[in-house]
Amino acid sequence: MHHPTLRAVYPHDGKLYRYDVTNTSAATPINVSEVIVADGFEGYKLVTIFNMTMPGPDIIVYEGQRLIITVENLLLSEAVTVHWHGLHQRGSPYMDGVPFVTQCPINPGSSFRYDFIAAPKGTFWYHSHMGGQRSDGAFGALIIRENYDSSIEDHIIQLQEWSHHYGTNLALRHWKGGRIVDRAFVRSPQTLDGSSLNFMHIDSALINGKGRYKSKETNDYNSTPLQVYNVRMGRQYRFRSINAGAGYPFRVSVDNHMLTIVATDGYDVRPMEYESFIIHPGERYDFILNASGPAANYWIRSQSLQVDKELIAWAILHYEGAPDEEPTSNSNRIPCTSSSKCYVLNCPYRYYPGGRAHYLSMT
Template structure:
């Protein structure tokens, strides 16, 4: 072996006892599943026996300035290092892994998770994305909405029922900790299901610098935009961003010189099930496997009628499950590609699907070639179409049929129907809003201490900060018309509703130039009826006959169920819920800094809140903590 400069050091070894955990899998026959998560600061490219590690010849070694021959005995186990993109930087992680450990349980089990905050100066909350939290809304994990923040040194125990079944995830809801690594997969398998071979693929953009400190972002925002940093969507949207990623990761691993790519082992299988999760905070990713067709079977945790495509787009917070079959081929290694949907700063991260354990070489496969005679099919575009010469055909999220039963009536009673128009606005400055109102966090847990809300919104509040909320009447059928139009429209906004799955009834798109793919005019089915300054205070349908749920083209038969949806730039979506889950739920953007700047609203169903939190549930007074919670 060639020589290399290495040095074994015990610096920090006493401070970092390393016990990596990749998964917690509950016994399918157990009634209770109990595990722990520890949130703390850590370093990438670090090992307890080394201040820093470096890649060499496909392995990791301690780094130092002394000249010394290195042997295999000096190498550091790869699974004991957070590799990321190979550049050492601070991260916030659960259980010293990036991403955090997979939590795999079975439908109906009681889940108990002890979350300890070992960070010295940051608060914490953990959200279980996609879970209804029925009867346990105070376990939703949003500081100052459903609980007090977990302070440094504290442990908070989350206890809830595993429901519904599907592919979900968990993450820190404080500051920008999710961007820095604080997330992981949460899988709820069907009750009594046998263990099946499945692959969990988590994709995210990555940055050379740490972003958890929101204050530093605010300070640098103007400088970054002055330097012209921006991203461009295929529909022509220009997005000035403090977040310009330097690379991307699949399951915490990027393209690091001489290190093997993350490998999914498909030994002996004729088909492969992939649970894909977008844990990033800004960019959508297009995922494909060279030479393979993908059959979509679930979207956002819920079953859909299978469709065959060449690739799938995942927006932040979304999960899509697909199957693909083993090819009758002499090729045993194939590239899995995840590429950012951005025409100015496209980043690709790869992983490997390997059929044969004896095959160790990197794949030599190529991506599918799309042509006018054979255009590629892409599922879940955040816009209606690509530029024509890209030869990609979009199948948008509303164009699939749900296999889940609907509990809602096609025509609700007028007395039990409400319709709300909410415009998500991000004008490209450190300001984001819904209907002109920047969301202001309460100073204590709004669900359990409602009298703590001292800054409610009033009708005159436009462009101001207030604690915006919508009060729902129990058992009403509610249509939310979510729009992304006007002077503050941005990229396609990924939006998440806590405490519910909703039915996606319709997506309304703008008009596009077929050649360039750019937007020519916004969707004209929505109009502003009251404007002040740069904000529209209220919207309605351009055709008044569409009011009260009479919109043409609504899918009321088998609409897809979701908890996260993208509002297309210049367009809208119509979603439907029944207000039958007492609690206080957040509706917000999943682009972290947009939510940090105010793109949230509380959905209040707490008037029928009859299930009380545990007697020892903590209360909190006014909080002026070290870090502002995010959402």
Template sequence: MLSLLLVLVVLTQQVASTQVEDFVECEPVDTACECGADATVCIFQLYIERVFTFTKYNYSVPYSHGQGESYYINNMGQFVPFHNRGRCIEGTFTKQTGSGSSDNLYCNEVNMCLPKSKLCSEPITVDGKTYKTVIAVNKQLPGPTLIVHEGQIVAVDVHNNLSTEGITIHWHGQHQIKTNFMDGVGLVTQCPIQPGSSFRYIFKAGPSGTFWYHSEMQSQRGIGLFGAFIVKEKDPMSYPVSFRDDPAHHTLTIMDWFLEDPEPFCKRMKHGLGDEPIFTLPNENQLILPRTTGPDFIKIGINTFWSAIIHGKGRHPDVSYNQSSLNIYEVEPGQTYRFRLIHTGTMYGFRFSIDNHKLTVIATDGYLVNPLEVDYIALEGGERYDFLLEANQGGGNYWIKAETFEIDGTSGPPFKFIDHKAEAILHYSGTDVPSQQSLLTF
């Protein structure tokens, strides 16, 4: 116990003695925050709060203060405010005085300066259908991708702005050697961070690879409290071909998404309520409904698929492409890229593929493996895969798909899979970026 306390003291002293250049500029507007390779300590700030989907919030005003303006997506794929009430209030931002470009900038008390048109967050659209409260990290779902280098000391200040819920953050896959008290397993290695409180996680990054952070309290990660955590190799990878490694733009999280919050959802599963309407009271006459089944006849779950999202965006089956919002991953023809894939979901396994492209798996769960070229990657909750993608199609746009393993249950091999999936787009630079109206044509 004494040795663990000494480790904490040493790490705390190192963080306290950091230079200004070691601080990571990770503003709420940043979807990815990377620590410089030469830094000794990487310090991040994460603000946890409840927000509504399809709603814009001022970056300087917590959700608990209200002020959010709700939007919908029209048939042209544009965000439109309900009843024309959409506006981006200044909050605690003040117009910058002076000449030049600063005339158009607004700054808050922590010296975050933005154009007036950017003072508010983009709406979290998830599947284009579900209007509900979610847990956001820095007003984003998923939270920002945190990128560090192997051996660096990581200090993450987590601020719990929830009204009634305690939280912890687990650094999934990090070994936490001599820092197990920073592992973030609520009520096991750590007391929860109480509402209105903050806590600093301090640990040494290792091993290198693709990881993620998420809540370990209740089922909070199922409604948004998660994000990617990337540890770059200390020494450049020795690999037969050169490739671009840009985790800020080529990291994908996949998860199944449900209409209900995870807690009542899991309770309904336990009682076998299946597809009964939500808020249905269990009773003795309730029938146990057939479970969703995969091609190996393994039972997947009693509640049927609602929707799935890739890095916070997707499309519910009831929503047209016109009124959806999908992520776009850009590549240049002739280049090879390292993509990082993380399953952050709760129930369904997925088959991940990219149309007209082979995937070369080079790492799994943070460890390098012998390269293996595949047509698709099968992954379950918590699993991570790194793969190389050769942009060899010359141009165009291609579907990125994560499909569930569900079969229709009425036929034998070859099984017919149910069309339940999440979608994103692989976009070649130099090609027109697809609009919502054109998504059905490629």
């Protein structure tokens, strides 16, 4: 992690500090929005991003509005296009952002003006459609609201996989190119039902560009600042979740809260309560969360279906008035047992496989 002027930074107790700070209690933490945090890994990795943030800026509009977005390619050697994931582009197919199909790629130093009508309503996202740029950070949320005022406040969950060293283009090359690196066979991560997932190896997962990775040495998570969703007791919130990843499905849940799923991929569905849902790359699920308390802090967990490694993207649901601290334990998680059954939406298994404990603890 690198601050534009303060140079190297490191995470401690959910905050960021300059590298030369040893007494964190006497120092002022660094403003998180000034750093591309990712999972707090202290090495360096090149990212490809829009407008200096990861994810890129939220684009929030009303249905039927005309969107005019100029994309200027400031990269030195790579072309770019932007795809508006989920939009039908009726009457504007040349704005779909697919390189060599609907447009010429935008070369370094040039720009392209996207111009289309925002429709239909729903949760969408935009991402680069060139190589692996989207997995290296070039994406963001595109929310098309219904054309009337809603009293329900929105929150956005953008899920993303993260690798410390590989740019995604390289990971994809290994994936497609014979699964052999340095004369060793690359083993695919396994899912809960024993099938192979894919060959893209990742170190962690992020929610809105922030996450934590587990040290191989200590088996502990680091303490990178996370996304905090503020809620007020007694209110309802619409969470719009997007899997902006390239290869991993995630199971999303909120400790102590049921999720009422109301829409997927830009379409309303009959509202139903679930303990969690599984979201695959490119998919979107909207759920209503009743902030029924008790007022405290709760983990929002997104756990990949991989079993060889615990891979969880963490975020925090924070009630107004609760102490400004992290959730303390796993005890608030709704238990799924044979006598107290859970409903998991979009589960690829007929029954959720048991065996290895899913949902492990934040220690």
